[in-house]
Amino acid sequence: MGQPKILCVVGPTACGKTTLGILLAKKFSGEVVGVDSMQIYRGMAIGTAAPSEAEMDGVPHHMVGVADPGEQWSAARFVQAADDCIQDILKRNKLPVLAGGTGLYLDAIVAGRAFAPGSSGGAVRRALERELEERGMEPLLEELARVDPESAGRLHPADVKRILRALEVYRETGQTISRHNRVSREMPGKYDPLYIGLAFRDREDMRTLIDRRVDAMMAAGLPEEVRALAAAAPGDATALQAIGYKELLPALEGRTSLEAAVEEIKLRSRQYAKRQLTWLRRNPAIHWIYWEKERNFAWALQIATEIITAQGLQ
RNA sequence: GGGAGCGUUCCCGAGUGGCCAAAGGGGGCAGACUGUAAAUCUGUUGUCGACGACUUCGGUGGUUCGAAUCCACCCGCUCCCA
Numbered sequence: 001m002g003q004p005k006i007l008c009v010v011g012p013t014a015c016g017k018t019t020l021g022i023l024l025a026k027k028f029s030g031e032v033v034g035v036d037s038m039q040i041y042r043g044m045a046i047g048t049a050a051p052s053e054a055e056m057d058g059v060p061h062h063m064v065g066v067a068d069p070g071e072q073w074s075a076a077r078f079v080q081a082a083d084d085c086i087q088d089i090l091k092r093n094k095l096p097v098l099a100g101g102t103g104l105y106l107d108a109i110v111a112g113r114a115f116a117p118g119s120s121g122g123a124v125r126r127a128l129e130r131e132l133e134e135r136g137m138e139p140l141l142e143e144l145a146r147v148d149p150e151s152a153g154r155l156h157p158a159d160v161k162r163i164l165r166a167l168e169v170y171r172e173t174g175q176t177i178s179r180h181n182r183v184s185r186e187m188p189g190k191y192d193p194l195y196i197g198l199a200f201r202d203r204e205d206m207r208t209l210i211d212r213r214v215d216a217m218m219a220a221g222l223p224e225e226v227r228a229l230a231a232a233a234p235g236d237a238t239a240l241q242a243i244g245y246k247e248l249l250p251a252l253e254g255r256t257s258l259e260a261a262v263e264e265i266k267l268r269s270r271q272y273a274k275r276q277l278t279w280l281r282r283n284p285a286i287h288w289i290y291w292e293k294e295r296n297f298a299w300a301l302q303i304a305t306e307i308i309t310a311q312g313l314q
Numbered sequence: 315g316g317g318a319g320c321g322u323u324c325c326c327g328a329g330u331g332g333c334c335a336a337a338g339g340g341g342g343c344a345g346a347c348u349g350u351a352a353a354u355c356u357g358u359u360g361u362c363g364a365c366g367a368c369u370u371c372g373g374u375g376g377u378u379c380g381a382a383u384c385c386a387c388c389c390g391c392u393c394c395c396a
Contacts, residue, residue, distance in 0.1 A: 013352075038352055048352080076349040104351055113348065117336050120349040160354045162347075181348050243352045278345065
């Protein structure tokens with residue numbers, strides 16, 4: 001394969017992607033590209049566990065804390081911007097180290113995948129949403145079945161988001177999203193990725209770590225961060241969908257207790273981690289490193305180095 | 315001390331004679347995922363040698379062809395009066 005090699009550190013939340021990514025970047029003269037839909041925003045360092053200047057340890061980071069929380073980013077926009085960073089890193093003969101938890105974004109970057117043509121969230125989308133509200137799902141499902149039977153067959157009738165998107169693509173471009181997806185799936189990847197996966201052998205240990213981390217976030221001033229973010233971003237901002245923020249807001253408004261909110265954050269984090277694992281599990285190329293009880297980065301760095309050496313990254 | 319009520323599957327909570335292994339929600343587990351993805355959607359969730367069988371609805375005993383549902387007593391909890 002002639003594609004440029006990149007290193008990808010993946011895994012569920014709280015398993016140490018950030019730390020290992022930095023260690024590997026240091027060791028292999030790389031630069032970190034964060035692949036995280038929420039760490040992109042400024043002012044969310046605590047809640048998204050973004051690395052501090054000290055933790056970065058001199059390793060250049062990209063795509064972390066670079067966007068205004070009021071902005072609406074999207075997968076397509078993210079992939080485009082991240083790819084620019086990667087190209088730039090490669091041009092300087094450094095190793096791109098992608099570290100992040102947003103599976104869709106990472107896969108799209110590695111594949112060099114363009115999302116379906118046309119825009120999203122524009123007039124067509126608004127029209128679809130209006131139709132949905134006025135006439136319900138039936139007519140839209142019928143339209144999809146007529147126009148893009150493949151998508152109609154694949155999508156669950158309750159999957160409103162994806163059904164609207166499929167219709168949006170068709171109405172805007174005259175092409176079906178299923179065809180676009182099929183074609184793009186067959187394209188060769190843009191990069192030659194080496195995946196290092198980090199996970200806990202025992203789910204209970206992951207839970208312990210998540211709980212501990214949430215407590216640490218609270219101690220580090222997450223409530224203040226949430227308050228500031230809420231003041232800086234509109235209520236429908238993507239940034240406010242982040243775990244930690246949407247749970248803490250009701251507590252800050254006195255509508256629920258702080259303790260309840262913290263429990264909610266822990267719960268939602270666990271569920272998020274589980275979904276991340278589901279996503280990752282279908283990628284057979286990942287070289288997994290499993291934590292036994294506690295995280296031990298010196299050990300993980302050692303294993304990762306062995307994997308990298310064996311696979312020949314350099 | 316007197317009175318009213320409650321105890322259901324991991325949790326909350328329906329169910330008041332057969333259609334109940336027991337609604338619904340939560341949680342768990344599993345899956346999906348191509349422009350909001352830390353989002354969204356789906357399946358599953360008593361046990362087993364599983365188109366059937368077995369155990370379960372605080373406990374024990376009873377009524378009945380048949381009980382989570384009716385009766386008696388017991389245990390535990392809640393509330394009210396005093």
